[in-house]
Amino acid sequence: MMSRxxxxxxxxxxxxxxxxxxxxxxxxxxxxTDYALTIWTRMAIYVILLTGLNFINGMAGMISLAxxxxxxxxxxxxxxxxxxxxxxxxxxxxxxxxVVTAAALLVGMMSMRLKEIYFKMAxxxxxxVLFLLFGRMVELTGGPNGLVGIPPFSVFGFxxxxxxxxxxxxxxxxxxxxxxxxxxxxxxxGRALRAYGAxxxxxxxxxASPFKLRLLAFGMSGFYAGVAGALEAFDAxxxxxxxxxxxxxxxxxxxxxxxxxxxxIGPILGALLLTGIEVFAADYADYEPLIxxxxxxxxxxxxxxxxxxxxxxxxxxxxxxxxxxxAAQTEREVVRA
Amino acid sequence: xxxxLFIQVLLSGLSVGAIYAIVALGFGxxxxxxxxxxxxxxxxxxxxxxxxxxxxxxWNVPIFFAILVAIAVTTLLGFLTEAGLxxxxxLRTPAAITIATIAIAVIxxxxxxxxxxxxxxxxxxxxxxxxxxxxxxxxSRQTVLNLVLSVLVVxxxxxxxxxxxxxxxxxAAAGDSExxxxxxxxxxxxxxxxxxxxxxxxxxxxxxxxPLTVMSFDSGTLLGLKGFAxxxxxxxxxxxxxxxxxxxxxVAEAVVSGxxxxxxxxxxxxxxxxxxxxxxxxxxxxxxxxxxx
Numbered sequence: 001m002m003s004r005x006x007x008x009x010x011x012x013x014x015x016x017x018x019x020x021x022x023x024x025x026x027x028x029x030x031x032x033t034d035y036a037l038t039i040w041t042r043m044a045i046y047v048i049l050l051t052g053l054n055f056i057n058g059m060a061g062m063i064s065l066a067x068x069x070x071x072x073x074x075x076x077x078x079x080x081x082x083x084x085x086x087x088x089x090x091x092x093x094x095x096x097x098x099v100v101t102a103a104a105l106l107v108g109m110m111s112m113r114l115k116e117i118y119f120k121m122a123x124x125x126x127x128x129v130l131f132l133l134f135g136r137m138v139e140l141t142g143g144p145n146g147l148v149g150i151p152p153f154s155v156f157g158f159x160x161x162x163x164x165x166x167x168x169x170x171x172x173x174x175x176x177x178x179x180x181x182x183x184x185x186x187x188x189x190g191r192a193l194r195a196y197g198a199x200x201x202x203x204x205x206x207x208a209s210p211f212k213l214r215l216l217a218f219g220m221s222g223f224y225a226g227v228a229g230a231l232e233a234f235d236a237x238x239x240x241x242x243x244x245x246x247x248x249x250x251x252x253x254x255x256x257x258x259x260x261x262x263x264x265i266g267p268i269l270g271a272l273l274l275t276g277i278e279v280f281a282a283d284y285a286d287y288e289p290l291i292x293x294x295x296x297x298x299x300x301x302x303x304x305x306x307x308x309x310x311x312x313x314x315x316x317x318x319x320x321x322x323x324x325x326x327a328a329q330t331e332r333e334v335v336r337a
Numbered sequence: 338x339x340x341x342l343f344i345q346v347l348l349s350g351l352s353v354g355a356i357y358a359i360v361a362l363g364f365g366x367x368x369x370x371x372x373x374x375x376x377x378x379x380x381x382x383x384x385x386x387x388x389x390x391x392x393x394x395x396w397n398v399p400i401f402f403a404i405l406v407a408i409a410v411t412t413l414l415g416f417l418t419e420a421g422l423x424x425x426x427x428l429r430t431p432a433a434i435t436i437a438t439i440a441i442a443v444i445x446x447x448x449x450x451x452x453x454x455x456x457x458x459x460x461x462x463x464x465x466x467x468x469x470x471x472x473x474x475x476x477s478r479q480t481v482l483n484l485v486l487s488v489l490v491v492x493x494x495x496x497x498x499x500x501x502x503x504x505x506x507x508x509a510a511a512g513d514s515e516x517x518x519x520x521x522x523x524x525x526x527x528x529x530x531x532x533x534x535x536x537x538x539x540x541x542x543x544x545x546x547x548p549l550t551v552m553s554f555d556s557g558t559l560l561g562l563k564g565f566a567x568x569x570x571x572x573x574x575x576x577x578x579x580x581x582x583x584x585x586x587x588v589a590e591a592v593v594s595g596x597x598x599x600x601x602x603x604x605x606x607x608x609x610x611x612x613x614x615x616x617x618x619x620x621x622x623x624x625x626x627x628x629x630x
Contacts, residue, residue, distance in 0.1 A: 063432075063436070110614065111614065116432050117372075117373070117374050117435050118614060118618060120374070120435065121614065122610070122611060122615075125562065125566070125610040125614070126611060128562060128607055129604055129607040129608070132603050132604050132607070136600040136601060136603075138600075247443070250439055250443065286450070287447070288447070289446055289447030289450060290447030290450075290451065292447070293440050293442075293443035293446075293447050294440075294444060296439075296440035297437060297441060297444065300428070300433070301427060301428065
């Protein structure tokens with residue numbers, strides 16, 4: 001346990017950051033048709049969203065089911081600002097993250113001290129309140145039919161309507177987000193956060209303050225969700241509550257946990273997984289929940305600690321076994337001598 | 338007239354609140370036996386209500402038999418849930434079981450969507466369609482049935498947990514499941530009974546709810562969360578608390594939709610849930626477990 005903790009803290013994860021940046025730059029080159037680019041754009045939005053979720057799920061070690069709601073809040077904040085109040089998109093892109101950060105800090109303050117399963121329920125409740133409000137505040141949000149007429153993103157009169165321009169913009173923000181997350185991760189604060197994810201008693205003993213750290217994780221996750229939401233609103237130019245429902249909250253967590261919560265590589269792999277599911281689901285809409293549920297159940301049964309966690313644990317076991325065998329070997333040699 | 342409206346609101350609140358109480362009891366039974374929160378609980382309510390209403394409306398099965406079959410089907414689902422969760426032998430921690438129940442809830446919902454073809458169904462009241470008049474207010478006769486049902490369920494569960502051997506075993510599992518295992522009672526046996534009981538409770542709740550509101554494949558998530566809010570309100574795992582919490586939540590919702598706007602009635606449960614988790618996570622009447630770190 002202890003050795004796993006120290007290793008997870010000393011891990012710099014630099015190659016994972018480079019791989020994330022590389023994939024964001026190279027993937028669109030594989031297939032750059034207009035349709036493919038809209039899919040890559042969604043993927044890049046998910047990278048931002050999951051990088052945010054990673055601060056809580058990965059590093060602070062708690063499972064938050066509020067991220068879909070925060071994502072929606074960001075989308076609606078930007079969409080409503082642009083449609084109802086004629087706020088320029090650039091400003092809306094600034095407002096949305098601030099609104100979501102404030103909401104996330106509030107939810108964080110309310111739920112932070114709760115034990116794991118209660119924390120899960122509190123974040124799920126918060127996400128669900130937001131989801132319900134998107135559908136019920138009809139004058140503001142357009143209700144279940146969605147918010148229509150969102151303008152494309154534009155700077156100084158130049159509208160981002162070309163698929164390649166849209167992708168470049170979203171990917172740039174995703175890369176900046178990943179670099180910021182990486183820098184935070186290797187900083188003293190980030191190490192303390194990861195120490196929490198790995199072993200809470202150990203982190204406490206080392207004198208890290210849980211309250212401030214978790215609040216920071218929440219604030220960061222909210223900020224990223226706000227950016228992702230605003231980008232989603234300007235990209236799709238139409239948003240409806242069903243995009244941000246319970247299923248989405250679950251999918252985000254599953255994608256991140258399966259692809260490596262707490263690691264820099266997690267968000268990009270999770271985003272690829274989510275986008276793959278979306279493309280696949282378009283053809284099998286009726287069977288999607290059933291198939292997803294079965295895959296999810298099998299995954300949880302096979303890898304209760306997540307795919308990356310499981311692989312790391314196996315490596316750990318192999319290493320420990322090798323160490324034990326080596327020790328036994330020396331012992332035998334000592335006995336023989 | 339004002340008192341008439343008030344009584345009307347109160348009765349409709351109690352009627353739905355009684356159902357939330359039964360759902361909350363289901364959460365408590367599983368929580369006590371496994372320490373996990375069962376996300377399938379809301380889906381049990383959906384399956385119970387939807388299958389009874391489908392049997393009655395689409396296949397013309399007599400209502401009484403339709404409800405019995407629905408309860409049997411849902412109870413079987415509870416049995417299968419336990420097998421799907423613990424049958425592979427790797428999941429044992431409450432947190433991991435909780436996550437796995439989300440997967441099963443998604444599966445159940447997905448299957449219900451295919452079977453019901455996204456149609457909505459409803460049941461008539463077992464006591465007939467005539468309205469019941471009390472002090473100038475009129476309400477469905479189902480209200481009386483639901484209230485009686487919820488009290489009966491609480492009494493039956495209390496007697497079961499206090500007076501029968503199986504009930505005592507389940508209570509012991511809530512206290513210290515490891516010690517219980519050294520006495521030769523397997524973890525899976527207690528868990529299986531807990532899931533079967535919780536599913537049966539869910540089915541009863543669904544059958545009681547189907548005459549009050551239409552049921553569809555996606556009713557479960559919201560109902561489950563409301564039931565959970567009711568359980569937290571009364572203290573998770575506390576049967577009398579569940580009854581009080583459910584009734585209180587039902588009335589609070591009815592007050593918001595009666596005097597305010599029905600659009601925000603669904604939000605009440607979540608505000609209650611967040612408030613109780615923030616300020617008094619042990620619930621109004623307490624629970625034996627630690628809820629804060």
